[in-house]
Amino acid sequence: MKITTFGLDLAKQVFQLHWVEVETGEVKRRRLKRDQVLAFFAQRSASVVAMEACGSAHYWARKLIGLGHEVRLIAPKFVRPFVTSNKSDAADAQAIWETVQRPGRRFVAVKSEAQQGVLMLHRMREQLVKMRTMQINQLRGLLYEFGATLPQGRHKGMAQVPQALAQLEGTLPAMVLDALREQRARIESLSREIEHIEAQLLAWKKEDEAVKRLMDIPGVGVLTATAAVATTGQASAFRSGREFAAFLGLVPRHSGTGGTVKLLNISKRGDSYLRKLLIHGARAVLTHSKVRSSWLEALSARRTWNTVVVALANKMARTIWALLAHGRTYDRGYAAGLA
Incomplete structure (x- = not known):
């Protein structure tokens, strides 16, 4: 059975839909008022509904999931290149529909x-x-x-x-x-x-048990732990700790041509608030910790202070992902062994 994919452009009062009927191949567009959205999808069989991860997106995602649909939230920056004509609600809905079908596309986890x-x-x-x-x-x-x-x-x-x-x-x-x-x-x-x-x-x-487990990580306090759990949504949305660190902008930008790739400063993409908390936590660890790991000592000997701070924040982000994704508790010896 083929599943219909919808592109839904969100708004305050008027919503725009774009989809292709799988039986006939007919391209369809429809405008819905706010109180018509759930009624429309309640009458449709289980489908894929794609939306931009913008204001109210998580609210509508939870409502549609409750109706049995699969929801995929897309970062707006990935949708923008597919708006090939003048911007309008119909063009945005079509761009969302085209974006969600691209292979290898990453989606935003729906938050509770x-x-x-x-x-x-x-x-x-x-x-x-x-x-x-x-x-x-x-x-x-x-x-x-x-x-x-x-x-x-x-x-x-x-x-x-x-x-x-x-x-x-x-x-x-x-x-x-x-x-x-x-x-x-x-x-x-x-x-x-x-x-x-x-x-x-x-x-x-x-x-929250996850928050308690995260607070065992050096440099992670109640603000960082609660923000990490709330921002991550579902840790399984990231395939690895490096992807989570990249989501927070704690990995280098790349610039390459002619087969040569150059590493630049950190990308500073994603959630700037959580990135700031992690960097502040890493700075506190470097300033106040009495015992440092061999990895941290070796890195401090050959890199500048700010570089070491960001590297430690990156490692903290990876550790947070590992604890959330695998349900583990923090083990200082295990982390030191990996370092």
């Missing part, structure tokens, strides 16, 4: 509701951290204009703010002092919100 929820917490925390950093930097700059210098570090700097404001009471107008005190209170409020989100992630960590 819990994984998407954890990623939402990470995105909210990341934005709050950026807002807090902006507020602190502005407060530092404003106080510096009047001769008040704050020590480096968020905790030390904010601890000196009340004293700096007290010294400027006779210099600044009362309304300016009130505004600065309000900004300090705003920073403290942002810190409380960030701590609340971190407490929620810690609570999820206690319920």
